[in-house]
Amino acid sequence: MVEKIKNIAVLTSGGDAPGMNAAIRAVVRACSFYKIECTGVYRGYQGLIEADFEALDARSVRNIINKGGTFLKSTRSEEFKTKEGRKKAFDNLKAAKVDALIVIGGDGTFTGGQLFSQEFKFPIVGIPATIDNDINGTDYTLGYDTALNTVVEAIDKIRDTASSHNRLFLIEVMGRDAGDIALNSGIGAGAEEILIPEENLGAERLIDSLKKSKKSGKTSSIIVVAEGEKSGKNIFELASYIEDNLDEYEIRVSVLGHIQRGGSPSCFDRVLASKLGVGAVEALMNGKSEIMVGIHHQKVVHVDLVTAIKGDAKIDKELRRVADITSV
Amino acid sequence: MVEKIKNIAVLTSGGDAPGMNAAIRAVVRACSFYKIECTGVYRGYQGLIEADFEALDARSVRNIINKGGTFLKSTRSEEFKTKEGRKKAFDNLKAAKVDALIVIGGDGTFTGGQLFSQEFKFPIVGIPATIDNDINGTDYTLGYDTALNTVVEAIDKIRDTASSHNRLFLIEVMGRDAGDIALNSGIGAGAEEILIPEENLGAERLIDSLKKSKKSGKTSSIIVVAEGEKSGKNIFELASYIEDNLDEYEIRVSVLGHIQRGGSPSCFDRVLASKLGVGAVEALMNGKSEIMVGIHHQKVVHVDLVTAIKGDAKIDKELRRVADITSV
Amino acid sequence: MVEKIKNIAVLTSGGDAPGMNAAIRAVVRACSFYKIECTGVYRGYQGLIEADFEALDARSVRNIINKGGTFLKSTRSEEFKTKEGRKKAFDNLKAAKVDALIVIGGDGTFTGGQLFSQEFKFPIVGIPATIDNDINGTDYTLGYDTALNTVVEAIDKIRDTASSHNRLFLIEVMGRDAGDIALNSGIGAGAEEILIPEENLGAERLIDSLKKSKKSGKTSSIIVVAEGEKSGKNIFELASYIEDNLDEYEIRVSVLGHIQRGGSPSCFDRVLASKLGVGAVEALMNGKSEIMVGIHHQKVVHVDLVTAIKGDAKIDKELRRVADITSV
Amino acid sequence: MVEKIKNIAVLTSGGDAPGMNAAIRAVVRACSFYKIECTGVYRGYQGLIEADFEALDARSVRNIINKGGTFLKSTRSEEFKTKEGRKKAFDNLKAAKVDALIVIGGDGTFTGGQLFSQEFKFPIVGIPATIDNDINGTDYTLGYDTALNTVVEAIDKIRDTASSHNRLFLIEVMGRDAGDIALNSGIGAGAEEILIPEENLGAERLIDSLKKSKKSGKTSSIIVVAEGEKSGKNIFELASYIEDNLDEYEIRVSVLGHIQRGGSPSCFDRVLASKLGVGAVEALMNGKSEIMVGIHHQKVVHVDLVTAIKGDAKIDKELRRVADITSV
Structure with a gap:
């Protein structure tokens, strides 16, 4: 028989992602709905170790569903990687009469949580939140949809300039190991080429393709490049290479950077956060x-944390096909 | 054996939706990719009757993926509802050597297309585009995701005012028969109550619920109301009713209206439009x-037009449950 | 000789406007800079009467410069209109050792403040914040620039639909007595006609003008109508009148409403708020x-409150001329 | 006596700026209003040389007021810097019966125009359009207000991340010689420090100031850095320097780059463009x-082109003072 959960702690860890606040809100509201106490933990696992706790009720989370970032803040904790650190965390949770923990974050967050849960037989449920969409077993992670919108809006602005000047723009988007952001935002922004970590088509092929584009009447071009792209050149080297091998365009580089992690979450991410927040509380209630x-x-759906963690990115071949066809 | 399609016409019809331009672009680009001629038809079915055609190539659709509305325009056609009208349309298509037709729109668009296809044995494929998401057999229609973002952004602005003044706002969103927009945007905007066509919870219950909210410490409230809500009162009557039965709040009404149909499509809608546009051309190519x-x-996926049309809206009970829990 | 101010209270009153939070922040930061205590008053004049005070320091106002609304909240106070109410307010300020008061709001806010200042010889400085831009002696009020952007963005979305369908849209914007929002947003949105309170050109002239537009090749039209427009018809009656007298268009009405008061302030409003907040503190310091x-x-600049209040709206004739020329 | 102008050409040149399309529209509409022919010139001065002309009427410019970039496109022309090039341009204008020219752009655009006008006694009027606001004799240039909004919106997103992680962000904004964008957007974004080309406060002072901030309780910080900042270090070197001299923060760099030039113009820029477009046509009509x-x-106002060109950037000392006070 499952013992009744009386107090659930919630924390955010790792890189922040839009929708984290909405997920915290849903956790807190679901606790309130089911008459469970809710304990907010500030600064992720480090806050567990330092007992940086605050009791949260339904009113504590008003007017945050639309805010980017995480009001519980997030830090990396070296200490939590040690047995001593985790022991302190466990003692603090026990002292605060917390029965279970919800961790909101990505890969690293889940790895820490999994270890902690096993060591101390402490109930933990994870909510996937990372703009990279690189978690196994969930179709979407929190923040991913918002990041895609941020990227296409940024590229829309750059396209104004590109098409006013007959320029070629190389635009770097996030994605060290996975090309999801690049592939989706590239299609969404109408990019002529999309370079992703999962395939290395080679810089030579790019030149050929751009020459063909130019012949077909294109007067400006957007190339979306994932951070982790595998040509062996960084984006500035790639720009030089194109400049050396193609006379047709002025080349410009734009690295979108940190704007991709922020911003008010999309409706999709807010609804997803609400579903997952409620789902996490109910999962704990069900043992x-x-x-x-x-x-x-x-x-x-419920996915074992170990399965979730070992995401190995696979290119969505159908999406790549659509990208190739629509960039004709 | 399937005869090779050589010329595909494309039109938009019915209410416009964000993503229509992106879908047209994908149709045109896919035709170009497969060396098929593409004929743009202006002003929907009326344009078929008046032979308001223009040959489109890959360059014709540059820089439109991010534009709201439809550059092919859309009108209602009474004439297309007559046999004579449809005969003219058929003759014009034949004269222009068009082999097949892609129609982008909703319910009414598909009904007209289905009839035309049967009468003249003319190949037709539909692409679902309507902000109402009320088509059977597809998880999403084009424009729906964008409309949800538009609605939550508008409500975010209103919430600034609501929470500054301790006010209660009734906000009308689109949805004559289906509560999808209201339910999703209501969750996304953190609404306290959501009134939808699929259920009539009664105005009395609303008063009870608002009284309870007030007691629980809420100082401002957002109520999202679908157009087709079934309390028997319009939104202004509902506001008066609440005012008469609840002293606690100043009440304000906002009808979001036509802004919901416009705007630059979200990344989600652009990618969906790209997939469906390519898919429509390939479906025709496959007979x-x-x-x-x-x-x-x-x-x-492929869905018979007759199945797609008879959408009967069903409330998403899981979403309703999440709404009830997170609005505690 | 001016006695040193040691504690300044700040409140927001009347309708909220984007930039109010940025102004509060600047007041608090300027107090901190000059080593003056700062007392936040919640809920405007009613909060003065109820001594709803909170000491604010530089850190209290972090991360609010970009938020719409006012975190100090705003209410109407009937009690402050009475001598007794104002006496209570004065006693509370004295008890809290507050020396001076900064009031952020519009017309009504300044009227109350002026009366209070005279009665009790209490130093008061006002900061103009209202989206209507209807205060004498200042080129801009806080919130006005943001509201203009909100309006043109909303009309941009509606234009997508208007131009897709060859429709005529009547769009109501705020402005009971002043046409500034209508005139500026009308030019900014490329409206064909702009109806403002300061002039009554008559509904007949509108019909003539629309007929001329249609002849000149316009296929869709946007008419911006200020709330306080003087044709003697409300916007729905006006729509019917046009429908009865003009066959050419389908007519639609959109009332933008409360979204105009909210939203993150524009850079212009944030900078203006920062200047005025600092300026208000320095004015009090200078006696x-x-x-x-x-x-x-x-x-x-410094303007007597009595002068500021008696704003009589005058139409900007040069802007009207530009509107007429660019809507050809 | 002024001879009647019968045909005005219009071109955009140099870097594009939001509001250029709105200005072209106003020029075309004013020509139409005054029954003057209007000739659009594609690709700036190069288009003059190649006679890349198109007659524009009031309908040619519909639905462009809200678009970023310039539909007439803009290129650099080496050829126009030669006497021969300019002679070709003049001959082409004469052949097309153009009487006068309106050039929309910045510094370089005006320099070319001034020279051409003197050489050939050809009437030229300039409209200032550059996001840098570095033209003498005008309070604002087209695109500047929009760029400020783009920058603060981007920094708002980054602030979500900064405050979630207790990070320090260095954000590079445009401005090679002038600190206007940095200073205004820095105030608007609530930056802790603003580094501009007009003053070199030294990297040591920055460290001192950041240490003080940290002590005062700040947990995250935004530093806005103009491109042309004069510390002698580029932004990445500056980040390393801070990292070496300050333990307190994780440091991140973001270069906003080309997104600053694009986007739909703000209402302010659209109205300004409308006024200046009409004003330019009327100036030519008045000889x-x-x-x-x-x-x-x-x-x-009218400003001699030679005066307009020799803009020497001066820091707005009052604004610097407001920045220093509000960042306490």
Whole structure:
């Protein structure tokens, strides 16, 4: 028989992502709905170690659903990687009469949570939140949809300039290992070429393709490049290479950078956060632990944390095909 | 054996929706990719009757992926509802050597297309585009995701005012028969109450609920009301009713109206439009007709037009549950 | 000799406007800079009467410069209109050792402040904040620039639909007595006609003008109508009148409403708020009272509150001329 | 006596800026209003040389007021710097029966125009359009207000991340010689420090100031850095220097880059463009030449092109003072 959960702690960890606040709000509101106490933990795992706690009720989370970032803040904790650190965290949770923990974050957050849960038999449920969409077992992670909108809006502005000047722009977007942001935002922004970590088509092919484009009547071009792109050149070297091998365009580089992590979450991310926040509380109530609540085919699903973590990015071949066809 | 399609016409019809331009672009680009001629038809079915055609190539659709509305324009056509009108349309298509037709729109668009296709054995494929998301057999229609973002951004602005003044706002959003926009945007905007056509909870219950909210410490409230809400009162009558039965708040009404149909499409809608536009051309190439290309579990699917049309809205009970819990 | 001010209270009153938070922040930061205590008053004049005070320091106002609304909240106070109410307010300020008061708001806010200042010889400085831009002696009020951007962005979305359907849209914007919002946003949105309170050109003339437009090749039209427009018809009656007298267009009405008061302030409003907030504190330090700090020719100016209040709206004839020419 | 102008050509040149399309529209509409022919010149001065002309009427410029960039496009022309090039341009204008020219752009655009006008006694009026606001004799240039909004919106997103992580962000904004963008957007974004080309406060002072901030309780910081900042270090070197001399923060760099030039113009820029476009046509009608139409104290003014060009950036000391006070 499952013992009744009486107090759930919630924290955010790792890189922040739009929708984290909405997820915290849903956790707190679901606790309130089910008459469970809710304990907010500031600054992620480091806050567990330092007992940086605050009791949260339904009113504590008003007017935050639309805010980017995380009001519980997020830090990296070296100490939590040590056994001593985790022991302190456990003692603090026990002292605060917390029964279970919800961790909102990505890969690293889940790895820490998984370890902690196993060591201390402490119930933990994860909510996937990272703009990179690189978690196994969930169709979407929190923040990903918002980041895509941020990227296409930025490229829309750059396109104004590109098409006014007949220029070629190389635009770097986030994605060290996964090309999801690049591929989707590239299609969404109408990019002529999209370079992603999962395939290395080679810089020579790019030149050929751009020459063909130019012949077909294109007068300006947007190339979307994922951070982790594999040509062996960084984006500035790539720009020089193109400049050396193609007379047709003025080349410009833009690295979108940190704006991609912020901003008010899209409706999609807010609704997803609400579903997952409620789902996480209900999973704990049903005795689950060491799982992530994800979304698959529009339904909340439970995925073992170990499965969630070992995401190996695979290119969405159908999307690549659509990209190639629509950039004709 | 399927005869090779050589010329595909494309039109938009019915209410406009963000993503229509992106869908037209994808159709045109896919035709170009597959060496098929593409004929743009202006002003929907009326343009078929008046042979308001223009040949489109890959360059014709540059820089439109991010534009709201439809550059092919859209009108209602009474004439297309007559046999004579449709005969003229058919003759014009034949004269222009068009082999097949892609129609982008909603319910009414598909009904007209289905009839035309049957009468003249003319290959037709539909692409679902309507902000109401009320088409059977597709998880999403074009424009729906963008409309949700437009609605939550508008409500975010109103919330600034609501929370500055301790006011209660009734906000009317689109949705004559379906509560999808209201339910999703209501969750996304953190609404306290959501009134939808699929259920009539009664105005009395609303008063009770608002009294309870007030007691729980809420000082301002947002109520999202779908156009087709079934309390028997319009939104202004509902506001008066609340005012008469609840002293606590100043009440204000806001009807969001036509801003919901416009705006630059979200990345989601642009990618969806790209997939469906390519999918529609490929369906015709494979000899399909009288179908809609929709999206289901992130894959392009084919749905009989007759099935697509008879959408009967069902409330998403899980979403309603999440709404109730997170508005505690 | 001016006695040193040691504690300044700040409140927001009347309708909220984007930039109010930025102004509060600047007041608090300027107090901190000059080593003056700062007392935040919640809920405007009613908060004065109820001593709803909170000491504010430089850190209290972090991360609010970009937020719409006012975190100090705003209410109407009937009690402050009575001598007794104002006496209570004065006693509370004295008890809290407050020396001077900064009031952020419009017309009504200044009227109350002026009366209070005279009655109790209490130093008061006003900061003009209202989206209507209807205060004498300042080129701009806080919130006005943001509201203009909100209006043109909303009309941009509606234009997508208007031009897709060859429709005529009547769009109501704020402005009961002053046409500034209508005139500026009308020019900014490329409206064909702009109806403002300061002139009554008559509904007949409108019909003539629209007929001429249609002949000149316009296929869709946007008419911006200020709330206080003087044709004697409300916007829905006006729509019917046009429909009865003009066959050419489908007519639609959109009332923008409360979204105009909210939203993150524009850079212009944030900078203006910063200048005026600093200026208000410095004015009090220099012994000024019963004045408003306004902006004229990009410099902070001092205007007697009585002068500021009796704003009589005058139409900007040059802007009207530009509107007429660019809507050809 | 002034001979009647019968045909005015219009071109955009140099870096594009939001509001250029709105200015072209106003020129075309004013020509139409005054029954003057209008000739659009594509690709700036190069288009003059290649006679890349198109007759524009009032309908040619519909639905462009809200678009970023310039539909007439803009290129650099080496050929126009030669006497032969300019002679070709003149011959082409004569052949097309053009009487006068309006050039929309910045510094370089005006220099070319001034020379051409003197050589061939050809009437030229300039409209200042550059996001840098570095033209003498006008309070604002087209695109500047929009760029400020773009910058503060980008920094708002980054602030979400900064405050979630207790980070220090160095953000590079445009401004090689002038600190206007940095100073205004820095105040608007609530930056802790603003580094501009007009003053070199030294990297040591920055460290001192950041240490003080940290002590005063700041947990995250935004530093806005103009491109042309004079510390002698580029932004990445500056980041390393801070990292070496300050333990307190994680440091991140973001270069906003080209997004600053694009985007839909703000209402302010659209209205300004409308005034200046009309003003330019009317100036030519009144026999003016070799002038720029600018805005001063909200009125259109005429400034000799030679005066306009030799803008020497001066820091707005009052604004610097406000920045220092509000960043306490």
